[in-house]
Amino acid sequence: MTDPTQERLLQAAEEVFAEKGFQGGSVREICKRAGANVAAVNYYFGDKERLYIEAVKYAHRACTQGTPLPNWTPDTPPLRKLGDFIRVFTTRMLQPSSAASLQLMMREMAQPTAACVEVVRDYIRPMAERLQAILRELKPDAVAEDLYLHGFSIVGQCLFYRQNRPIAALLVGDEGFQKFDVERVTRHITAFTLGALGLADRLPDCLESETAEVAR
Amino acid sequence: MTDPTQERLLQAAEEVFAEKGFQGGSVREICKRAGANVAAVNYYFGDKERLYIEAVKYAHRACTQGTPLPNWTPDTPPLRKLGDFIRVFTTRMLQPSSAASLQLMMREMAQPTAACVEVVRDYIRPMAERLQAILRELKPDAVAEDLYLHGFSIVGQCLFYRQNRPIAALLVGDEGFQKFDVERVTRHITAFTLGALGLADRLPDCLESETAEVAR
Amino acid sequence: MTDPTQERLLQAAEEVFAEKGFQGGSVREICKRAGANVAAVNYYFGDKERLYIEAVKYAHRACTQGTPLPNWTPDTPPLRKLGDFIRVFTTRMLQPSSAASLQLMMREMAQPTAACVEVVRDYIRPMAERLQAILRELKPDAVAEDLYLHGFSIVGQCLFYRQNRPIAALLVGDEGFQKFDVERVTRHITAFTLGALGLADRLPDCLESETAEVAR
Amino acid sequence: MTDPTQERLLQAAEEVFAEKGFQGGSVREICKRAGANVAAVNYYFGDKERLYIEAVKYAHRACTQGTPLPNWTPDTPPLRKLGDFIRVFTTRMLQPSSAASLQLMMREMAQPTAACVEVVRDYIRPMAERLQAILRELKPDAVAEDLYLHGFSIVGQCLFYRQNRPIAALLVGDEGFQKFDVERVTRHITAFTLGALGLADRLPDCLESETAEVAR
DNA sequence: AATGAATGAGCCTTCATTCAT
DNA sequence: GATGAATGAAGGCTCATTCAT
Numbered sequence: 001m002t003d004p005t006q007e008r009l010l011q012a013a014e015e016v017f018a019e020k021g022f023q024g025g026s027v028r029e030i031c032k033r034a035g036a037n038v039a040a041v042n043y044y045f046g047d048k049e050r051l052y053i054e055a056v057k058y059a060h061r062a063c064t065q066g067t068p069l070p071n072w073t074p075d076t077p078p079l080r081k082l083g084d085f086i087r088v089f090t091t092r093m094l095q096p097s098s099a100a101s102l103q104l105m106m107r108e109m110a111q112p113t114a115a116c117v118e119v120v121r122d123y124i125r126p127m128a129e130r131l132q133a134i135l136r137e138l139k140p141d142a143v144a145e146d147l148y149l150h151g152f153s154i155v156g157q158c159l160f161y162r163q164n165r166p167i168a169a170l171l172v173g174d175e176g177f178q179k180f181d182v183e184r185v186t187r188h189i190t191a192f193t194l195g196a197l198g199l200a201d202r203l204p205d206c207l208e209s210e211t212a213e214v215a216r
Numbered sequence: 217m218t219d220p221t222q223e224r225l226l227q228a229a230e231e232v233f234a235e236k237g238f239q240g241g242s243v244r245e246i247c248k249r250a251g252a253n254v255a256a257v258n259y260y261f262g263d264k265e266r267l268y269i270e271a272v273k274y275a276h277r278a279c280t281q282g283t284p285l286p287n288w289t290p291d292t293p294p295l296r297k298l299g300d301f302i303r304v305f306t307t308r309m310l311q312p313s314s315a316a317s318l319q320l321m322m323r324e325m326a327q328p329t330a331a332c333v334e335v336v337r338d339y340i341r342p343m344a345e346r347l348q349a350i351l352r353e354l355k356p357d358a359v360a361e362d363l364y365l366h367g368f369s370i371v372g373q374c375l376f377y378r379q380n381r382p383i384a385a386l387l388v389g390d391e392g393f394q395k396f397d398v399e400r401v402t403r404h405i406t407a408f409t410l411g412a413l414g415l416a417d418r419l420p421d422c423l424e425s426e427t428a429e430v431a432r
Numbered sequence: 433m434t435d436p437t438q439e440r441l442l443q444a445a446e447e448v449f450a451e452k453g454f455q456g457g458s459v460r461e462i463c464k465r466a467g468a469n470v471a472a473v474n475y476y477f478g479d480k481e482r483l484y485i486e487a488v489k490y491a492h493r494a495c496t497q498g499t500p501l502p503n504w505t506p507d508t509p510p511l512r513k514l515g516d517f518i519r520v521f522t523t524r525m526l527q528p529s530s531a532a533s534l535q536l537m538m539r540e541m542a543q544p545t546a547a548c549v550e551v552v553r554d555y556i557r558p559m560a561e562r563l564q565a566i567l568r569e570l571k572p573d574a575v576a577e578d579l580y581l582h583g584f585s586i587v588g589q590c591l592f593y594r595q596n597r598p599i600a601a602l603l604v605g606d607e608g609f610q611k612f613d614v615e616r617v618t619r620h621i622t623a624f625t626l627g628a629l630g631l632a633d634r635l636p637d638c639l640e641s642e643t644a645e646v647a648r
Numbered sequence: 649m650t651d652p653t654q655e656r657l658l659q660a661a662e663e664v665f666a667e668k669g670f671q672g673g674s675v676r677e678i679c680k681r682a683g684a685n686v687a688a689v690n691y692y693f694g695d696k697e698r699l700y701i702e703a704v705k706y707a708h709r710a711c712t713q714g715t716p717l718p719n720w721t722p723d724t725p726p727l728r729k730l731g732d733f734i735r736v737f738t739t740r741m742l743q744p745s746s747a748a749s750l751q752l753m754m755r756e757m758a759q760p761t762a763a764c765v766e767v768v769r770d771y772i773r774p775m776a777e778r779l780q781a782i783l784r785e786l787k788p789d790a791v792a793e794d795l796y797l798h799g800f801s802i803v804g805q806c807l808f809y810r811q812n813r814p815i816a817a818l819l820v821g822d823e824g825f826q827k828f829d830v831e832r833v834t835r836h837i838t839a840f841t842l843g844a845l846g847l848a849d850r851l852p853d854c855l856e857s858e859t860a861e862v863a864r
Numbered sequence: 865a866a867t868g869a870a871t872g873a874g875c876c877t878t879c880a881t882t883c884a885t
Numbered sequence: 886g887a888t889g890a891a892t893g894a895a896g897g898c899t900c901a902t903t904c905a906t
Binding site for chain 1: 236240325326336337344361364365366369371372373376377379380382383384387396401411413414416
């Protein structure tokens, strides 16, 4: 992790695998891009598959660490938390900085490998549980399955902008897609979701977060 | 197209590419599975990439034809159309029959290739325009971009169940995911969406479609 | 078998494997020596191991076909058969024509692989049974195990000249080893064996075979 | 030589090279088995080939020291010496204790390397000369070449049981080969050889050695 | 003296593709 | 028109070896 060659290999692997997939990316290209020897992958990671898994985890780490959730206090109101959550998610989806990382994650979702299990366990489940907790505060009487359905609806809206970005861009044009920036999408999804929860009038409670708090 | 060998090649390519991706799937395996000669791919399609594109289009055709939209009359109320649309989409996402086709589509979304352009033009854009038309009927004063945002929210909810199925299944368990069947998910997304549109009380107008109408 | 490329591959494999062993010989070198493509081995034989097995069998065929046993008639006396057998064996061991073939066989004996089973079944067992039959005629009252011990003693004497040729040549010098030609070794082993069988006075009955009959 | 790491490397090399040959055995595995560093081989022996040579010599030392010739007195009769010699040789060939050592020696015979010269000079030639001396006592009038031929016949019979053990075991079955134990083979080869020397009636003079004398 | 991190050469195999038939 | 034999390129990986410590 601290070894600079290992770090460069992970970065290169993230880019190459994101661009060409596990099968399409070659160890040779990754090493070349990382300025390392052909044998470096086997030396540091054992084999190509393990490098891939580590690259996926590295990618997810890059995605989440770049845009963390705010540090809520015990008395942060749940609506505020929900607004924060949506904003963090849309930010992750739309900011171009971590394009390769997200691309790699999307590949992993489409065709899960051994990496998926580790990523879900280490990174996704904690996020999911935080969203469930927020929704439980907002709908204390709902059964667990309904909470999941609501969570899926919220997250599904956010993920759309990354997972189907090429399609959306083809539909509305690249310049058209530019208009869907973080701010606009966040406001839309927040309003859409509050309406669905029957809390349309509480929209201001959600959006008062300073954007500076979550922007990196 | 009418050549039975060509047809078998497309089916085999759909399966293999869905399972292993473009790079992972081999021409040899596809030909073997289709009972054709090793050179058949190059003979019928020119090269592997063109076969892939045709397989993606074939897959999308299979997806849409398997679960078509109902034939609405001019006086079908828009809410009913919206309900139908959601049901058709969730059905496509959740029914296991067309697993390979959808899997291949998901791959293409995650990493668009030349096939993506053709699929969007031939199959996705028409669907998108129908949804835009429905939403325009429901919100005649909204600007085009807001209609898109609403459309993305609706479709994003539906796509979630396919694009992130492995993750969702890991979160709630395989047996837990079974509970999210077409009926339940359809009702949830319809209700969630109507609420977001401020039409929560109109839910019955959406759901009166006989399921037989959309079941294949 | 009839394919000239396949034939050349077998010959090249025999030489290379004889010289460097299974691990030491490379597919690349074999193909190069055979004037074939690098992929030819996998195309014709599947993998390196199968090529090796076929090369060993090819080598044994070359050894045995070059110096076959004479066609005995029902009334050929057993001593004559024994003399023929010894002469054929020493000829195979000492004639330089099939050096590579024998070298490869010796390697296989020292470290048997999957090829050994097939060679024993197809080529060695028939020879062994013929020797057993001859010995049974000469010693009708001996138990089977004693016949094997005698057979091993006879064959062991012959094999020595090939299996330990480098050592013997180092002991007596290369020019000294030259003196142990087929004729002399045959006479010695025949006389030694007849003496061991208590038939020393019958030596002439053994050696009357025309050498032309077994020389190639 | 006295360095314990060097000793462990030699033992490990003997085992690995015996099992997989020079090319098949890897320096890494040898070092691992010896609990030494990857670079230890190059440090102690220069390169892999020199380690191999030392391992072969080490193996031959282990073979001969494990079953030494008895200490004959000047008046030990030659027939007794011959019997001892045969027994020592068959014991070395058939006792399973030194399997790895002998296996490695057999490999070296089949494909002599630089190690062969040294082994012959240091270990084999002395043995050969002792056998020549014995035979010279028994056949004082024979020419040197005939003495060699007789020596080769004797040693060839013994070596057979090791050099062609896999083949013999395939011919008579593994359990069948078990019956050829040291005692039986020794008696057979001794009797066979005495008969060949025209001394069949002197068999008792050969076999009176106490077995304890040659057992390790 | 002795180590282990790091390397470049080479391994076997699979691949998509072509060409003569 | 349609095939299958044959190919060159490239794949992942293992190897013996070296060099700074």
